Amino acid sequence: MAFTLRKDISDASRIINHSFYWTFISPFRGKPVRIRAMISEMVKAGYNSVPIVAVISFFVGIILALQAAYQLKRVGALIYVANLVGVSLTRELSPILTAIIVSGRSGSAFAAEIGSMKAAEEVDALVTMGINPIRFLVSPKLIALMVMVPALTMLSDVIGISGGFLLSVSVLDMHPYNYYQQTINALLVKDVFTGLIKAWAFGIVITIVGAYQGFKVEGGAEEVGRRTTSSVVASIFLVIIFDLFFTMLFYYFT
Amino acid sequence: MQNTEHAIEVTGLRTRYGDREVLKGLTFSIPRGKTTVILGGSGCGKSTLLKHLIGLLRPSAGSIRINGREITTLDEPGMDRVRGKMGVLFQGAALLNSMTIADNVALPIREHTKINEATLQIMVRMKLDLVGLSGFDHFYPSQLSGGMKKRAGLARALALDPEMLFFDEPSAGLDPVTAAGLDELIMKLRNVFRMTIIVVTHELPSVFAIADYVIMLDKGQILFAGTLDGLRASDHPRIRMFLERKPEQQAYSPDDYFRVIAGE
Ligand SMILES: Nc1ncnc2c1ncn2[C@@H]1O[C@H](COP(=O)(O)OP(=O)(O)OP(=O)(O)O)[C@@H](O)[C@H]1O
Ligand SMILES: [Mg+2]
Numbered sequence: 001m002a003f004t005l006r007k008d009i010s011d012a013s014r015i016i017n018h019s020f021y022w023t024f025i026s027p028f029r030g031k032p033v034r035i036r037a038m039i040s041e042m043v044k045a046g047y048n049s050v051p052i053v054a055v056i057s058f059f060v061g062i063i064l065a066l067q068a069a070y071q072l073k074r075v076g077a078l079i080y081v082a083n084l085v086g087v088s089l090t091r092e093l094s095p096i097l098t099a100i101i102v103s104g105r106s107g108s109a110f111a112a113e114i115g116s117m118k119a120a121e122e123v124d125a126l127v128t129m130g131i132n133p134i135r136f137l138v139s140p141k142l143i144a145l146m147v148m149v150p151a152l153t154m155l156s157d158v159i160g161i162s163g164g165f166l167l168s169v170s171v172l173d174m175h176p177y178n179y180y181q182q183t184i185n186a187l188l189v190k191d192v193f194t195g196l197i198k199a200w201a202f203g204i205v206i207t208i209v210g211a212y213q214g215f216k217v218e219g220g221a222e223e224v225g226r227r228t229t230s231s232v233v234a235s236i237f238l239v240i241i242f243d244l245f246f247t248m249l250f251y252y253f254t
Numbered sequence: 255m256q257n258t259e260h261a262i263e264v265t266g267l268r269t270r271y272g273d274r275e276v277l278k279g280l281t282f283s284i285p286r287g288k289t290t291v292i293l294g295g296s297g298c299g300k301s302t303l304l305k306h307l308i309g310l311l312r313p314s315a316g317s318i319r320i321n322g323r324e325i326t327t328l329d330e331p332g333m334d335r336v337r338g339k340m341g342v343l344f345q346g347a348a349l350l351n352s353m354t355i356a357d358n359v360a361l362p363i364r365e366h367t368k369i370n371e372a373t374l375q376i377m378v379r380m381k382l383d384l385v386g387l388s389g390f391d392h393f394y395p396s397q398l399s400g401g402m403k404k405r406a407g408l409a410r411a412l413a414l415d416p417e418m419l420f421f422d423e424p425s426a427g428l429d430p431v432t433a434a435g436l437d438e439l440i441m442k443l444r445n446v447f448r449m450t451i452i453v454v455t456h457e458l459p460s461v462f463a464i465a466d467y468v469i470m471l472d473k474g475q476i477l478f479a480g481t482l483d484g485l486r487a488s489d490h491p492r493i494r495m496f497l498e499r500k501p502e503q504q505a506y507s508p509d510d511y512f513r514v515i516a517g518e
Contacts, residue, residue: 117350125348128308129362129410130334 015134015212022135023142037140045106045141046148050155053101057156060093061085061163069172078172082182085164090191091250094156095149096243099202102149103235107210110141111231114214115224123215138211145203153199157192194250201246202239209235261286261418261450262307267316269302276302278474279316284467289444289451291461294471295496300454301345303471304422307452308342309333320418338366341411345422347403349395355382355406356391362413381409385439401432408439419443421453425460437463458497470496 027033068084114137117123126133161183168174213231217223262284269277276299284290294300305311306318309325318325320336328336349358359378363369369377382388385405395403404424411419424440425433437460443449455461461468461482468485470478470493478485478493485493495502 120346120351121344121348122350124305124310125342125344125350127310128337128340128342129365130337131361131365132330 011216012208012212015138015215016208018132018134019138019142019208019211022132023139026135031135033139033143034136037136038143041140041144042148044109045102045144046151049101049105049148049152052105053098053152053156054159056097056101057089057094057160058163060097061089061160061165062167064088064093064160065164065167065172069168078174079178079182081164081168081172081174082179083186086161086183086187087191089160089164090157090187090195092195092243092247094153094160095195095198095202096239098149098152098156098199099206099239100236102145102152102203103206103232103239106141106145107206107235108228108232110207110210111213112224112228113137114211115217115227116221118215118217119220119224133215134211138207141211142204142207145207146200147203149203149206150196150199153196154192157195190254194246194254198243198246201242205238205242206235209238259286260284261321262452263317263319264307265317265319267303267306267313267318269306269311269313276474277306277313280471280474280476282469282476282479284450284452284469286450287444287448288466289440289453289464290467290469291465292452292454292469292471293456293461293496294477295456298471299474300456300471301422304420304452304454308340308420309337338414339417340420341414341416341418342420343404343407343411343422343424345426347395347407349403349407349410351395354392354394355387355398355409358395358406359410359413362410366414377413381412382406384412385409386435401428401436404428404436405439408436412443415447416449418450418452421451421455423455423457424453425455425457430459433457433460434463440464458499 022031023033064085065081068081069078072078072080072084114123117137123133123137126136165176165179165183168179169176210231213227213234217227260283264283265281267277267280268275280303292300292303302311306313307320309328313326316326321339323336325333325336349355350361353361356375356378359381360374363374363377379388379391382391385408387402387405387409390398390402390406395406398406421440424436428436440451440453441464444451451464453460453464465482468478468480468482469476470485472492477490478488486497488494494500
């Protein structure tokens, strides 16, 4: 038990080290990241997630506005709905919602892809061709998620706030210009920025967890399924842990 | 380089999975420019041995020299240089499913050379033609039959004109005609290109067709190493059993058997 735990930790740290080496250091030593694979990962992880992220963010924006109005109406401070929607979306909800969607869509796909390649000896074949599997498989995904999770988070910010706006001007009878002005005043650059830093870190977490679970596969198809499931559970768990960590950090240091 | 006669020399190779020893001190050498067959029953450690020879696994003790170079202590870049002279055909062909056959074959060439695209396409077509797959460039691995996949995997293994070719069970799961076709291809590679070929198998017809030299493993040890004629002439009971396809002797008396299934 202690032995396997130690091995898990050393496997995980090996994947983290190698992923960063092959993504950020080796390109300067003449081994570039595969650009076409990277673009295709960006399309799969980013572009194809746009509809689901947009719809969920829109609804969450509406829900937030309604929940905020429920409290603020009683103290006659309905205009502060704009603050609550804007700040909680940019600082917290957009990054975490996006990360959860991307874990479910891409994290699991990474684990399944790498896992089935491992089971079919394709990873061994890459090694014997002198191609590092981490460079070949993980680096394009890592860059793709480091770009796409923040990008989707920005999209989620905009659409979520629009959802809150639409609800407020229709159901809550707020004046559109007031709502707009209130949002602009409430949001600091730092709110948006800390949210994007979180999103960037979540992108790394999701890629590493997916890759780790994929490379762990030793047996056949049944294990690929199991590893895919655990990659989603583990990356959502780790995303929340990292969220806690960053939120505490930003609370004290910004 | 020092020893021109042997491509690979293995001394005292031991390896274990967990605390079960799978290879128990193997010493043998593989002649250059010949076809060597590694033979043995299921689970005797053939694939494990092959993975050591191509540097995918590291032994717990012993030495492996390829072209006079010790590979068990080599770092990754050094190992990659040794692998540059090797081609491997895995048991399931191990083609990358996300790429066409042509891209699979082109992959090692693209990674290791800076050839322009037009030349590359010609090289790929030459390799595919060599294994009899002309015209299948744009097929995906999932659109090929088992035998075609193996031939495509072989084309990829040949992409960089290796000195040494390794096969893990090339004819397993193929019909006798297709298997014979593959054997013929292996012989052609040895005769025409003078490659050192190492084949892991337990298909006897294929052994008799292709082997110059045979290494027979049993329970992680070497039972026989020598020429094909030497193997035919051997009167070792376990070798005879294998060659004559006799089942293993029933080891238990009925009483013992009862005890075994009762879990005592
Ligand atoms: N990853 C592994 N972990 C633990 N034990 C293993 C592993 N791989 C192989 N073994 C064990 O090592 C032994 C040798 O396995 P190997 O795959 O080398 O056999 P083989 O001779 O290739 O058999 P076959 O002809 O069936 O392919 C087997 O008893 C197997 O149970
Ligand atoms: Mg085997």
